[in-house]
Amino acid sequence: MPRYALLRHTGAPDDPSGCHVDLLLEDGDSCRTWRLSTVPQLNEEAQPAVPLPAHRRVWLEPRSAAVSGNRGWAERIHAGSYSGVLPKAADADVTLQFEGDLQGCLNIAAGHCCLSNP
Structure with a gap:
């Protein structure tokens, strides 16, 4: 299964x-990435998700x-795997099922991200 990770990124x-969270979704040889204000919490209001350039897969490992x-400086703070299909178009809506440190249905649409019950 493809992996996800969340990084605490300080000093950018x-x-x-001064501090944000990078959401990385494994996509072949790299990771699609979005900048979030905080770690998504189950059933909380959607937050802005700003697309970033692809990140290297090495950031999926504990580091x-x-x-x-x-x-x-970046530090991996959450990780796991996801199921579902990551759309080919970088600007398409994303709906994936997270397993691991975070669990639930991740939705990225119209520039916002949320985590909800499956």
Whole structure:
């Protein structure tokens, strides 16, 4: 099964809040990635999900390390696997079933992300 991970990313020069969460979904040789304000919680209100450039799959492994290009520090804080089909189009709505640290149905649509009961 493909994997997901959430990273706590601090010190990113383009992040005025100083800390955000990167949501990574394994997609072949890389990971589709979105910037979230916080870790999605089951049945909470949807939060903005900003698409980011693809991340390397190495971030799916347990690690805490400097981000290349002097872009802060990232630490994997949650991980697991997902089922469902990741759409080919990067801007298409995403609906996947999470298993692992986070469990539930992940939805990314219209620039927002939420985690709900299956």
